[in-house]
Every structure is written in structure tokens, then in C-alpha cells.
Amino acid sequence: MKRNRMLSILCCAALLAASLAGIVTATAEEAPLEIRLTYSDNPTLPFDPNWLAIKEAEKLTNTKLTFEIIPNTDWTEKIRAMLNSGTAPDALLYVNAATTYAEFGLNGALVPMNNYKEQWPNYYKLVEDWGMEADIQDRYLIDGNLYYMSELYDFPFFDAGPIIRTDLLEKFGLEVPTTFDELYEVAKVFKANYPDSYPITNLVDERVTYRMTMPSFGISLGVNASNGTHVTSYDYATGQTFAGATSELYREYLRYLAKCYAEGLYDPEFANASDVWATKLSTGAASITWAYYDQLGGLVANSTIDGISFGMFPPLEGPVGAYHQPKSRTGNGIAIPATTLERRGEEDVKAIMSALDKMFFSPEGSELWCLGVEGVTFTRDADGDVVFNDEILASPDGPYKAMQLLYGCGTAPLQLVWENAREMYKYDEYYGEVNAIVAEMGGIQSVPPAPKFTPDETEEVNFIKAPLVDMFNTWTNEFIRGTKSIETDWDTFVAEMEAAGINDLVDYYNIGLSK
Numbered sequence: 028m029k030r031n032r033m034l035s036i037l038c039c040a041a042l043l044a045a046s047l048a049g050i051v052t053a054t055a056e057e058a059p060l061e062i063r064l065t066y067s068d069n070p071t072l073p074f075d076p077n078w079l080a081i082k083e084a085e086k087l088t089n090t091k092l093t094f095e096i097i098p099n100t101d102w103t104e105k106i107r108a109m110l111n112s113g114t115a116p117d118a119l120l121y122v123n124a125a126t127t128y129a130e131f132g133l134n135g136a137l138v139p140m141n142n143y144k145e146q147w148p149n150y151y152k153l154v155e156d157w158g159m160e161a162d163i164q165d166r167y168l169i170d171g172n173l174y175y176m177s178e179l180y181d182f183p184f185f186d187a188g189p190i191i192r193t194d195l196l197e198k199f200g201l202e203v204p205t206t207f208d209e210l211y212e213v214a215k216v217f218k219a220n221y222p223d224s225y226p227i228t229n230l231v232d233e234r235v236t237y238r239m240t241m242p243s244f245g246i247s248l249g250v251n252a253s254n255g256t257h258v259t260s261y262d263y264a265t266g267q268t269f270a271g272a273t274s275e276l277y278r279e280y281l282r283y284l285a286k287c288y289a290e291g292l293y294d295p296e297f298a299n300a301s302d303v304w305a306t307k308l309s310t311g312a313a314s315i316t317w318a319y320y321d322q323l324g325g326l327v328a329n330s331t332i333d334g335i336s337f338g339m340f341p342p343l344e345g346p347v348g349a350y351h352q353p354k355s356r357t358g359n360g361i362a363i364p365a366t367t368l369e370r371r372g373e374e375d376v377k378a379i380m381s382a383l384d385k386m387f388f389s390p391e392g393s394e395l396w397c398l399g400v401e402g403v404t405f406t407r408d409a410d411g412d413v414v415f416n417d418e419i420l421a422s423p424d425g426p427y428k429a430m431q432l433l434y435g436c437g438t439a440p441l442q443l444v445w446e447n448a449r450e451m452y453k454y455d456e457y458y459g460e461v462n463a464i465v466a467e468m469g470g471i472q473s474v475p476p477a478p479k480f481t482p483d484e485t486e487e488v489n490f491i492k493a494p495l496v497d498m499f500n501t502w503t504n505e506f507i508r509g510t511k512s513i514e515t516d517w518d519t520f521v522a523e524m525e526a527a528g529i530n531d532l533v534d535y536y537n538i539g540l541s542k
Contacts, residue, residue, distance in 0.1 A: 059091040062379055063116035065109075066094040067102045067440045070231070071305070071322070078435025079403065083395055088382040100231070103250075110136045115364040117371070117379055121440040122175045122362040123255070130489060131362075132174035133482040138363040138376065139172035146380035149388035150176055153444065157181050162356045169479035169542065175362040179388070180445045183354035185341075185465040187239060190323065192217070192314040193338040206344040207243065207283060210315065214292040217314050227287060228294040228313035230304050230322075236297075238352040239317040242472060243345030244280040246271040248499070253353040254475045257496045258524070259533055261475035268475075268536035270529045272499050273521045279346055281506045281513050288507050298504055305329060308337070320458055321427030321437075328423030341461060342470045351465065355474035360443065361387070393444035398452070399436045405452075413452040427453040478539025488535050491528040498527055 068074045074096055085092055095116050097105045103123065109115040110131045122128050131137050144151060154163055159179065167173050189210070195217055196203060204210040214226040229236045238251040246260040247253040248271050254261050260271030271277055287293035294313060305322070307313040309330035323337045342349045361383055368376050386392045398405055398413060405413045415426055422429035430436040430453060437453065451459055465471060480488060502520045505511035511520070 057089065059085065059089050060375075060378055060382055061091045061093070062118060062382065063093050063095065065106065065116060065119050065121065065440075066096050067099045067121045068096050069099050072431055072438060075435065079399060079433075080396055080435035080441065083400055084386045084392065087389075087391060087395065088386045090382050090386070107131075110364060113366045115366060117363070117367045118383060119362045119364065121359045123359055128175055128362065129168055129477070129480060130485055132168050132172065133170060133480070133485050136365055137174040138365055138368055139174060140176055140363070140380075141167070141173040143377065143380055146377050147176060147384045147388070149384050149390075149392075150179075153179050153388060157356075159356055165476055166357055169481055175360045176383075176388075176443075177360035178358035178443045178445065180354075180356045180358070181447055183356065183471050184445075184447050184450065185351060185462050185471060186321075187319040188317065188339050188341065188351060188461075188465075189239075189343055190316050190318050190337050190339050192308075192335065194334050194336045195220075195314055203338070203340055204343065205341075205349075207240075210343055211283070211287065211292070214287065214315060215290070218290070218292055221311060221314075222291075224312050224314065225294040226292050226313060227315045228304060228307050229297050230316060230318040232299060233297050236317050240343070240345075241280060242350035242352060243343060243348060244283075245276040245345075245347035246274065246280065247353060248272055248277065249503075251352075254536070256492060256532060256536065258492070258499050258529055259536060263472060266540070268478075268533050268540065270524070270533050272495070273524050273529060276346070278513060278517060281503070284507045285509060285513060289509055293507075297507070309335070311335075320454065321425060321431070324423055324425030325428055339458075339461065341465050341468065349468060349470055351471050353472040353474045359439075387441075387443040393442075393446070394449070396436055396438075396442040396444070397446070397449055399430065399434050404430070404434055404436070413449075415452075425453075425455075476540060478536050479542040480535070480539050484535060484539065488532065491532045491535070494527050495524060495529055495532065498523060 066074055074094065076094065081092060084090070102121070106115075106119060106122070107130075128137075132139075140147070154160060157179065163173070163177070166175070166177060189204075191203070191213070193203075195201075196213070199216050199220065201213055201216060202209075204213050217226040218224065234250045237249045238247065238253075241247050241249075245262075248260060249257060252258075252260070252271075254268065256268075258270070258272040259268050260274070260276075261267075262269055284293060288295070288297075294307070304316070304318075305326055306329075308316060308326050309332075311332055320339045323339065326337055327335055342351045363376060363380065367379070371379075387396065401407070403416070404419065405415050408414050415430075418433065419426050419429045422433075424432065427437060431438055435441065502511065502523075506513050506516075506520075
């Protein structure tokens with residue numbers, strides 16, 4: 028009797044254990060961690076929530092990602108508005124190291140990332156492996172904190188530059204221009220033969236052309252100024268900031284563009300954000316631009332002009348040399364708004380950080396955003412080299428652009444690790460040759476060091492900068508169009524900029540650089 032009772036008890040215990048095991052098994056698969064992110068959308072690369080890279084990133088990290096889509100033309104203003112109003116999502120992608128980062132890091136709107144180093148093991152391993160400790164240290168603000176996890180480059184590469192119709196160069200017996208003066212002569216020939224065209228046009232708007240051409244004139248100005256001020260520039264010889272917008276260097280740059288505009292060589296829609304850039308180049312309405320190498324295939328594919336071809340060339344030489352836009356080994360990156368910490372709590376924030384570290388900076392994650400998924404987008408040959416699938420190889424857009432459009436790989440807001448050797452798989456032999464030429468000529472300067480500002484100084488700098496930006500944009504437009512004279516109205520422009528405080532802004536930056 029006792030024996031039967033004991034057996035009964037043991038059976039019940041076994042059933043209970045099995046039942047509990049079933050409960051544990053059923054709950055072992057945790058629900059995905061939900062993360063809401065920002066995305067800077069580009070009209071030449073419209074966002075697709077179903078991109079393979081996004082879906083695979085979710086699987087890799089057991090997350091559910093949703094994106095706040097913001098047009099890149101409104102990016103800085105929208106991010107600023109979100110942070111000021113406390114409506115920012117869980118994490119911000121593509122935070123600009125030179126503008127919003129410092130402003131909101133010091134006013135308490137961003138979480139200090141250096142307090143959570145344990146959540147970013149993959150990030151710091153890459154920093155160590157690539158010897159980037161000094162680069163990261165430069166991103167710490169005056170309060171001793173780091174507020175964003177930046178993109179990481181093993182070394183900068185030349186991915187964009189002057190793009191010219193090579194079939195027209197050949198047709199008219201012209202050499203590839205190496206200077207801005209030579210480019211002007213080429214543009215005149217194109218205009219003479221196609222009088223209804225405006226040979227030189229801009230990708231999206233003038234800021235892309237500015238950032239890729241101004242360095243050869245010794246300046247970097249406008250919305251993409253390398254030091255983030257819009258109106259000052261950095262002197263690499265002296266290590267000092269100067270009033271670039273009122274300098275003779277800028278005056279010479281304006282003379283060049285105004286001359287091109289007056290002679291019908293420069294697109295009269297240069298200041299308008301537009302998505303018809305590709306159409307202009309593919310139809311022959313334009314023939315010269317500054318843009319990215321991966322876009323060449325699309326220009327040819329969408330054209331009905333027999334024999335049309337484009338080439339990307341090294342930076343053109345200007346008054347101070349031949350330079351592309353300055354680049355950093357640490358670009359834009361990830362920031363966590365302080366409101367996320369308040370809303371979701373520290374444990375959730377730690378989980379978000381760990382997920383983003385694995386998603387973007389782990390070996391698996393960084394390969395995903397660059398190359399896609401092995402066996403789907405690519406395979407490896409006997410030597411271990413990457414071979415893309417037939418759809419990518421056959422795409423008229425070329426592998427790089429095809430990867431972006433079809434799978435979401437290689438998009439600037441989402442790819443945060445840039446390893447040169449891996450990137451080269453997406454390009455042809457010519458691209459590698461151009462990169463070697465640019466590297467040998469020292470054509471890519473480093474992004475200027477970041478000044479150390481206190482919160483009060485940051486506030487004062489932004490207060491001074493706001494009217495200067497508007498004044499600069501208005502005068503620049505009028506100088507290029509000829510409604511203001513670069514010769515007779517220049518002194519008035521300089522006086523207005525100085526009265527608005529451009530020299531005070533220069534002083535703030537030089538003091539900040541000395542800290």
C-alpha cells in the first residue's frame with residue numbers, strides 16, 4: 028500500500044516537473060526587444076522597411092525595429108525639434124558629430140555613452156583593433172563624456188568626386204580635366220555643342236557640390252561645412268579657425284561659380300533640393316556633377332542616349348591644391364536621448380545599447396550591412412573572395428547601388444563599420460585605381476578637430492551662428508546669380524557678417540580648440 032502511494036507521489040512529481048519544464052520551454056523564447064530609430068531618408072535611395080538587411084538584423088539581435096523617417100533635407104532641424112520637445116524615439120541614428128551632437132550632449136538631452144562601456148564590447152574591440160583610441164577621445168566633450176557611438180572607418184576612402192560624361196570628352200577630343208580652370212573650358216565646349224543644356228549640376232542641391240569642391244579653394248562652408256559652423260573654416264597649416272565666409276578664398280570660389288552661372292554653364296536650379304538630378308544627366312540636360320561612384324550605373328541604365336558613359340575622377344586642383352571633402356575615421360553615429368532613459372528605464376536602455384552594438388558593430392552585423400547574407404546576396408570562392416549573386420551582378424546600377432536599393436546594404440544611416448578591403452568587393456578595378464591615386468596625392472584631408480565648449484559657450488555660439496547662416500545663404504545665392512556684385516558689393520557683405528559676429532564665432536572656436 029505504502030509502495031503504491033509512493034509510486035503515485037513520484038508519478039505526480041514527475042508530471043509536475045514535466046509540466047514546469049514545458050512552461051520554461053514555452054517562455055524561453057523572449058519577445059523581441061522593440062526599438063524605435065530615426066532614419067535620414069534620401070530621394071535617390073528611398074527607405075524600404077522590408078530590406079533584407081533590416082530583417083536579418085532583427086533576427087540577429089531578437090529585436091523589432093521601427094523607423095522614424097526624416098527627409099535628409101530637414102534632418103538637423105527635425106532632430107533638434109525632437110530633442111527640444113522630448114519626442115525623440117528610443118535611439119537616434121546618423122547623429123552629426125559636428126552639430127547636434129555637442130549641442131544636445133551638453134544640455135542633458137543625450138545619455139553619456141561612456142557610462143555604459145560594457146554594453147558596447149564590439150564597438151570598443153574595433154576601436155582597439157584599428158588603433159582609433161585617439162580618434163574616439165577627440166569626440167569627448169568638455170564635460171568628459173562621450174554622447175554617441177560613431178561610425179568607424181579603418182581608413183577613409185574616395186567614394187565620390189567629379190563625374191563627367193566621358194563619351195563627350197572623347198567625342199570632342201578633350202582631355203580629362205585636372206583643374207577647375209580646365210573643367211570650365213570643358214563645360215564651355217559642352218555648352219557650345221548643346222546650347223540648351225546646363226553642363227554643371229548638383230546632386231540634390233548645392234551643398235554636395237560645395238563640400239566636394241571648396242577644399243581645393245582652402246575653405247569648407249555651408250550646411251556640410253567640415254567643422255559644423257556653416258561660415259568659418261579650418262586652416263590646416265596653422266591649426267586655427269578663420270572667417271572662411273568673408274575670406275578672399277571664398278570670394279575667389281564665388282567668382283568661379285558666378286562666371287559659370289553667367290555663361291549658362293551652371294544649372295540655374297542649383298539651390299533647389301530636387302530628385303531630378305539623375306534625369307538631367309541621363310537625358311543630356313547636364314553632363315558634369317559631383318556625386319558618388321555607385322550612382323554611375325544608374326545614370327547609364329536610365330538613359331536613352333546611345334553610347335553614354337560617365338567617369339569619376341580625382342579631385343580637381345584649385346588655388347590651394349586638389350582636395351576632396353575632409354573625412355574622419357569617426358563619422359555620424361548612434362545617440363540615446365535622455366528621454367529614453369526616463370521612459371524605459373536603465374535596464375531597457377542597457378538592452379537597447381547591447382542590441383545596437385551587436386547589430387551594427389559585431390563581425391556578423393557589420394558584414395550584414397556591408398555585404399548582406401552569405402548564400403543569399405553573395406558566396407565565397409575558393410580563395411575566400413566575395414562573389415555577388417546574379418541579380419546584383421546583372422544590375423545596371425552596379426553592385427554598390429544594387430545592394431543599397433535591393434537589400435538596404437551600404438546605406439549611410441545604417442552601415443556604421445566601413446572596412447576598405449570589404450568595400451572594394453562592390454566596385455570595379457577602376458575604382459580601386461582612382462582610390463590609389465587619391466591616396467598618393469593626399470587628396471583627403473582630416474575633419475578638423477572638435478572644439479571643447481561649455482554649455483554656456485555652446486549656447487552663445489549657436490546664438491551667434493543663426494543669423495550668420497541666413498545671411499551667408501542669402502548673399503551666396505545672390506552673388507552666384509549676379510544680383511549682387513562680387514566686386515562692388517563684397518565689402519558690404521563682409522561688413523554685415525562682421526557686424527553679426529563672425530569674428531566672435533572665430534574667437535570662440537579657436538579658444539575651444541586650445542582647451
